[in-house]
Amino acid sequence: MRDVAAASGVSQATVSFVLNDAPGQTIPAATRDRVRRAAAELGYRPHSIARALREGASRIVVLEAGGLPRGHNLSSFIAGLDEELGAAGFGLLVAYGEGVSAQAAITAIEPRAVIDLPAVYAGPDRDVADGGWIDGMVAHRLVQLRHLMERGHRAIAVAVPADDDPFLALMAGQVRDAAGELGLPSPLPLVVDGDPEKPAGLLKAGVTAVAALTDDLALSVLAALADTGLSAPGDLAVIGFDDTPHGALWRPALTTVRLDARAYGRRTARTLLGLPIGDARPAPARVISRASA
């Protein structure tokens, strides 16, 4: 920066003003040009550590994605964040809960903000941080259930995990709400705990289809079905939610729903940066119709 200042015959302060488009400064176009040109020629790159020291926080935001299902929906949310944050000159770091040293790294970074999606889901002030993702969730579950209804199913169970993850519990509630909105009877829970007899038991109760909270849960159900000589969708239709890459590899290939979480990611980023939401309008959820339902 000192070199740029020298090369363009101004002070470091002026360089800073120009390069950051500092508001409330009135610098002649000629000077600005000279500074910018010099910066470009010298290959000036702001030193982010120094900037972070000065600003009290780095221009990095962290997304804690610890317990989240890792499918297309998350990737897509991340892509959205990436886009907007990148455009604003911010960096994005995704933490998948790798371990202590990862936590150490994150605190060392002094991020500008951290988006803790799992925590957000638990708390009440959600829409602030997730760009409305959650609030749209019931609508997305509608898409999932509707696909089943269109195929003649009304007795639908919902596959939930054995452990009680708060995030997944919230999802379960959304499925119930969606079922209510569609005038469906409240869905029976199918607790996925490795017992291959569970789905067969459901059949006896008259259930004809299962909507899973996540693709992985759906896959577990398919596995249990296969283990007991049953098959999807003949004996039981199964639909997932997340579009993980390995859902497509299964046989029968998993039917699932894919969200346009990218728009939510963009909205999250924009609110985080204090920008207007803009045009990031999420497309409706889409059923990826494969073989299992």
Add this chain to the structure above:
Amino acid sequence: MRDVAAASGVSQATVSFVLNDAPGQTIPAATRDRVRRAAAELGYRPHSIARALREGASRIVVLEAGGLPRGHNLSSFIAGLDEELGAAGFGLLVAYGEGVSAQAAITAIEPRAVIDLPAVYAGPDRDVADGGWIDGMVAHRLVQLRHLMERGHRAIAVAVPADDDPFLALMAGQVRDAAGELGLPSPLPLVVDGDPEKPAGLLKAGVTAVAALTDDLALSVLAALADTGLSAPGDLAVIGFDDTPHGALWRPALTTVRLDARAYGRRTARTLLGLPIGDARPAPARVISRASA
């Protein structure tokens, strides 16, 4: 830090010396104690940004895991890195190639080192950076092939991807080497490109088993088998490599091999930190014997 200095009646420099066990400084135990106690009482936490500015690099190392298969082996490698780096006060960041803003974040961090595993595999000076992981690879492939041999297979194909990832190409070479060491004929390549007829064609060529470069490739083979009315291991035995969580969900459940990559992670970290390798001795690879082979 100023407060700690004041509280213990010494200068900031002394505080720094004590807290970092600066070599070549001879500070009486009494003083050291006072300083440490004060630091603890005041809850002093070194400011990593300031430190990074001063040192020219943060105490963070980045692992670029972009194109790598994401199964147990990678997680285990990461766990090993995590352990050693954490113990040395370093942070670890894993970059899964999320996008531009992630790259921006990484450069903004000025990491002490970056371990670019994919690049390492391509380059010649590998054992420097991966703790000998690669060099042990042939031995691990031996385990994979031996499992097949023990079940009477000698005509073995290797499932490789359609695109030519340099990392996977390297793996393919290791399988060939392992086959040679076992006195097996050079394995035919099974190019996994979504064509479900490929495995059936292999059968005609007399092949009875497939060793896949990764679990995902193995799963694709299983899917192709299912699509053509064949099954594993009856028609074709299939063994994966990586122990991904969804391999266990498939039916037939995928037999695969799991590495003790944790030890390699630890070794990588230690060489990176300039420490002696120590006791991190990798256990031999283990076959996770499920249904597919």
Add this chain to the structure above:
DNA sequence: TTGTAAGCGTTATCAG
């Protein structure tokens, strides 16, 4: 054995 002071590269305040 301890303290002083320079400096890491920015940004922001305040005079000119």
Add this chain to the structure above:
DNA sequence: CTGATAACGCTTACAA
């Protein structure tokens, strides 16, 4: 409109 200058929190010669 522009330029000194003072922080930000830490490390490390060098002095005492």
